[in-house]
Amino acid sequence: MGVMIKVTNPNAASTTRKQPNFFQRAIEQWDLQLLVIPGILLLFVFSYIPIYGLVMAFQEYRIGDFPGQSEWVGFKQFIALFQDQNLPLVLRNTLAISGLKLTIGFVCPIIFAVFLNEMSNQTLKKGIQTISYLPHFISWTVCAMLLFDFLSTDGGAVNEMLMGAGLISQPIGFFSRSDLFWGLALVSDIWKELGWNSIIFISAMAGVDAEMYEAADIDGATRAQKMWHITIKAIKPTIVLLFIMNVGGILNQNFDQIMMLTKQMGNPLLKETANVIDTYIFQVGISMGRASFGTAAGLVKSLINFVLLIAANTIADKAGENALF
Amino acid sequence: MTGVKETRHKMKVKKVFSDYVIIVSMVVIMTVVFVATLYPFLNSLAISFNNADDTILGGITIFPRIPTIANYRQIFTNPTIWMAYGITFARTIIGAAAGLVITGALAFGLSRKNLEGRKFYTFFCLIPMYFGGGLIPTYFLIMNLGLYDTFWVYIIPNLVNIWNMILMRSYFQSVPDALEESARIDGANYLTIFFKIYWPVSTPIIATIALYFGVFHWNDWFMPNIYISNPNLKPMTSVLLNIIAEASFAERMAAAGAGAFVGEASHGKETNARSITMATMITSILPIVIIYPFLQRFFLKGIMIGSIKG
Numbered sequence: 001m002g003v004m005i006k007v008t009n010p011n012a013a014s015t016t017r018k019q020p021n022f023f024q025r026a027i028e029q030w031d032l033q034l035l036v037i038p039g040i041l042l043l044f045v046f047s048y049i050p051i052y053g054l055v056m057a058f059q060e061y062r063i064g065d066f067p068g069q070s071e072w073v074g075f076k077q078f079i080a081l082f083q084d085q086n087l088p089l090v091l092r093n094t095l096a097i098s099g100l101k102l103t104i105g106f107v108c109p110i111i112f113a114v115f116l117n118e119m120s121n122q123t124l125k126k127g128i129q130t131i132s133y134l135p136h137f138i139s140w141t142v143c144a145m146l147l148f149d150f151l152s153t154d155g156g157a158v159n160e161m162l163m164g165a166g167l168i169s170q171p172i173g174f175f176s177r178s179d180l181f182w183g184l185a186l187v188s189d190i191w192k193e194l195g196w197n198s199i200i201f202i203s204a205m206a207g208v209d210a211e212m213y214e215a216a217d218i219d220g221a222t223r224a225q226k227m228w229h230i231t232i233k234a235i236k237p238t239i240v241l242l243f244i245m246n247v248g249g250i251l252n253q254n255f256d257q258i259m260m261l262t263k264q265m266g267n268p269l270l271k272e273t274a275n276v277i278d279t280y281i282f283q284v285g286i287s288m289g290r291a292s293f294g295t296a297a298g299l300v301k302s303l304i305n306f307v308l309l310i311a312a313n314t315i316a317d318k319a320g321e322n323a324l325f
Numbered sequence: 326m327t328g329v330k331e332t333r334h335k336m337k338v339k340k341v342f343s344d345y346v347i348i349v350s351m352v353v354i355m356t357v358v359f360v361a362t363l364y365p366f367l368n369s370l371a372i373s374f375n376n377a378d379d380t381i382l383g384g385i386t387i388f389p390r391i392p393t394i395a396n397y398r399q400i401f402t403n404p405t406i407w408m409a410y411g412i413t414f415a416r417t418i419i420g421a422a423a424g425l426v427i428t429g430a431l432a433f434g435l436s437r438k439n440l441e442g443r444k445f446y447t448f449f450c451l452i453p454m455y456f457g458g459g460l461i462p463t464y465f466l467i468m469n470l471g472l473y474d475t476f477w478v479y480i481i482p483n484l485v486n487i488w489n490m491i492l493m494r495s496y497f498q499s500v501p502d503a504l505e506e507s508a509r510i511d512g513a514n515y516l517t518i519f520f521k522i523y524w525p526v527s528t529p530i531i532a533t534i535a536l537y538f539g540v541f542h543w544n545d546w547f548m549p550n551i552y553i554s555n556p557n558l559k560p561m562t563s564v565l566l567n568i569i570a571e572a573s574f575a576e577r578m579a580a581a582g583a584g585a586f587v588g589e590a591s592h593g594k595e596t597n598a599r600s601i602t603m604a605t606m607i608t609s610i611l612p613i614v615i616i617y618p619f620l621q622r623f624f625l626k627g628i629m630i631g632s633i634k635g
Contacts (some may be wrong), residue, residue, distance in 0.1 A: 026441040031515040032434055036446060039431030042485045046466070047453035053462020112358060115351045128355055130618050131362050137613045139544030141565045145606050146365045148569070149599070155383055157368065191361060199625065224343035256547070263569055282460065286551070291461045298459030306455055 057296035063289060070292070077296035086280065093182075094276040098250045100186045106246060108190050110239065113201035114231055118223070129202070132195025143192055144260035147184075151175065178273040181261075185274075189257060200242065204235040244316050248309030251301050253278055277301055366614075373397070373604035377597035395595035396604035399578055405556075406564065406605070413543060413560040413609075416479040421538040425531060427484040428538075432493035433519045437505070454487050467552055478552045479542065486541075489534045496530035497523060532623035536616075543613055561609045568602050575601045 026033050052068060057077055059070040081087065112132070119125040135143065150157050151174035159171035174180055208230060216226050253276035259265065262274045265283060275283075277297070285294020367387040372380055376391035384390075400406050434440055435447055457463075463482075472478040500523060508518045524531070546562035553559060567574045575598040 022441060029439070029441060029515070032437060032440055035430040035515060035519055036434035036440065039427050039434075039485045039490070040446060040449065042427065042481075043450060043453060043487075045470075046463070046482045046485070047457060050458025050462035050466055051456070053458045053465060056462065112354060115347075115354050118347065118351050119355070124355075128359055130621060132358055133617075134362055134366070134614065137540055137617050138610050139546065139562060139565075141544070141546050141562055141569070142606055142610055145565065145569060145602065146369065149369070149603070150365060155381075160383065194358065195362070203625065222341045222343050223347050224341075227347065260569075264566075266570065285461045286464070291465075295459060295461045298461070302456055302459070309455070 054295060054299055056292050057299045059292055061290075061292040061295075073292075077292050078300065080293060081297055081300065086275075089272070090275050090277055090280045093273055094251055094253050096182055096273075097185050097253055097276065100182060101189055102243075102246055102250065105186055105190055106243065109194050109197035110201055110235070112194055113198040113205065113235075114227060116198070116202065117205050117231060118227065129195065132198065134195070135192040136196035138192075140192075140254075140256040140260040143188065143257075144263075147188060147261070148175070151184075175261075175267065176269045178270050181270050181273045184261065185254075185257065188261070189254065200238060201235050204238045205231055208234045240316050244309070244312040247312040248305055250308060251277055251305055255279065255282070369603045370607055372600055373607050375600065376595050377600040378595070380600055381597070393595050396600045397608070399596050399601060400604055400608060403578060406561075406608075408557055409559055409561045409564045410608075412476075412558060413562070416476070416560060417539050417542040420480050420483060420542040421535050423480060424484050424486065424489070424538040425535055428486055428490045428534070429493055429524075429527075429531070430519060431485065432490045433497050433523060434515075435490075436494045436497035437515075450487055450490065464551065472552070474553055474555050474558070476558055479545075479548060483538075483541070486538065489537055493527075493530055493534055496527060500526065529623045529626050532620050533626075536620050536624055540613060564605065565609060568605060575599075575605070 020028070055068050056070065058072060058074060059068075060073045060076065061070045116125060116129060119128075151159070151172075153159060153171040153173050156171070158174075159168075162168045163171065172180075174184060212230050213226060216230060221229070255278040258274055258276055258279050262270050262279075265271065265275070265279055267274075281294045281297045281301075284290050284297070364387070368385070371385050371387050371389045373396050374392050374394070375385055375389035376393045376395075379385075379391045431450070435443065435450070437443075440446065467473055467478060467482065472481065504522060504526070505518060508522050513522070544562065545560075546566055549559050549563045550566070553563075578596075578601050
């Protein structure tokens with residue numbers, strides 16, 4: 001019967017050697033760091049350096065200045081922003097369009113996904129799904145071209161149909177009436193993104209255990225009940241999560257879309273309802289050269305977005321739903 | 326899937342009123358989506374292949390009445406179009422490939438738990454998603470970096486996309502660790518591990534992200550608009566913008582087919598502004614439209630993984 005003798009090697013490194021610091025450890029895994037460094041550097045240059053440019057919001061930029069070197073004016077730009085006569089209008093437009101998209105626009109992909117899930121013919125289901133995200137892959141430029149053609153007063157398909165059905169006597173000038181723009185923005189956005197936005201719901205539904213449906217059948221549930229209690233319940237976390245993320249972006253109106261539909265804000269007839277925060281900042285900041293003002297506006301917008309995101313997240317968290325963080 | 330289950334357990338449940346409502350709604354919704362999505366494209370396709378004079382008469386739906394390739398012939402004999410198409414292709418391929426490598430490497434590194442500084446790097450990557458300098462400081466940066474009016478302005482600022490990076494990171498995290506471990510035991514360094522081992526088994530996410538980057542580059546009109554003035558560097562999107570903004574641009578292209586710039590609305594011709602517009606548009610979306618159905622299974626899976634891992 002031997003006795004276990006614990007031999008401690010007096011030369012063991014762990015107790016006497018100093019722990020390598022971060023840089024030493026990093027250099028040891030230079031190969032791993034090398035994979036990461038280019039991306040980090042690029043992010044630093046193109047995402048962080050412009051953050052420094054935010055100081056322009058506290059300055060008065062003049063053409064020819066190097067950004068960040070202009071005269072300091074404190075909060076002058078922000079005061080100007082809040083006193084700007086155009087701001088209420090722009091804000092109203094942004095919130096209106098966002099509001100529509102957040103309600104009607106948000107619900108449509110869900111409805112589509114739920115009903116798509118009810119389809120029994122798998123080939124047809126796959127086919128419709130594939131077609132449904134076709135518009136997502138085309139640009140807003142192309143989408144606008146399609147819309148201009150379809151809604152044109154001169155032989156456009158929609159007007160022709162409406163007149164042919166006797167519903168209207170004159171073609172509707174879809175792009176010359178500011179009151180129609182919000183609806184136009186909403187419908188075109190739904191048209192374009194319905195299929196794509198429904199993907200996330202469809203994949204959430206695919207994860208539902210088939211046994212649940214079987215059990216419901218045995219209990220005599222109707223299709224409607226199954227839809228509500230199983231399918232929709234299964235995607236509830238996804239719905240909440242997505243909703244939170246969308247609320248966080250409420251001030252980010254789809255710049256691409258608005259620019260294309262208004263021909264880069266070249267259509268004066270639509271200005272009253274189409275000008276949103278992003279297009280306004282673009283106009284003022286770049287086209288009109290008031291870079292400091294534009295930067296200040298962008299900064300305020302970012303802050304509000306951030307606050308909204310936190311708020312929406314907290315609400316969801318308190319309500320017991322899955323939160324973003 | 327509900328459908329499969331219903332055929333197997335043929336329990337003759339009496340159909341309730343709500344069942345009919347659902348079935349009818351389903352049919353209506355699917356039909357509407359199908360038609361509303363497809364019709365505009367088929368219509369444009371038809372007009373692009375149709376004799377322009379005939380189109381003016383109206384009534385073209387999804388088939389050309391008097392077929393002609395004159396519109397396309399017109400487009401492809403125009404050097405501007407070739408140049409623009411070339412730029413679009415170049416930026417898409419280079420931009421997507423380079424973006425994949427840079428963003429992918431970053432994502433891979435961040436997915437390795439033994440990365441020194443991982444928490445810091447991750448935090449560093451997430452901040453810009455919520456907070457940015459905005460357009461104006463970025464504009465000045467681009468100018469000062471000397472990227473203005475160069476082809477590289479399309480590529481370099483777009484090499485890292487945080488959203489794509491997150492999706493790729495989730496994917497790499499889901500690959501079994503054993504792959505990495507055995508490679509490390511064999512003495513491979515991480516560069517080899519990433520490019521020679523992980524890359525080949527990551528086809529789904531690579532296809533997905535290649536598509537995302539690709540579509541971005543293909544459709545982007547904003548960067549050429551504000552950062553490029555050299556007409557030889559303008560992509561197809563700029564051509565489309567010209568057509569929108571300047572009705573005469575398309576008109577000129579149409580009239581050029583007659584050998585002389587007429588300047589009047591071209592009657593009695595095979596091509597006119599509208600048909601040229603449609604043809605140009607179809608040309609610009611064709612590659613994407615053809616490719617995306619084949620990549621479907623990849624991005625569907627990619628979105629699923631991304632959403633599960635949050």
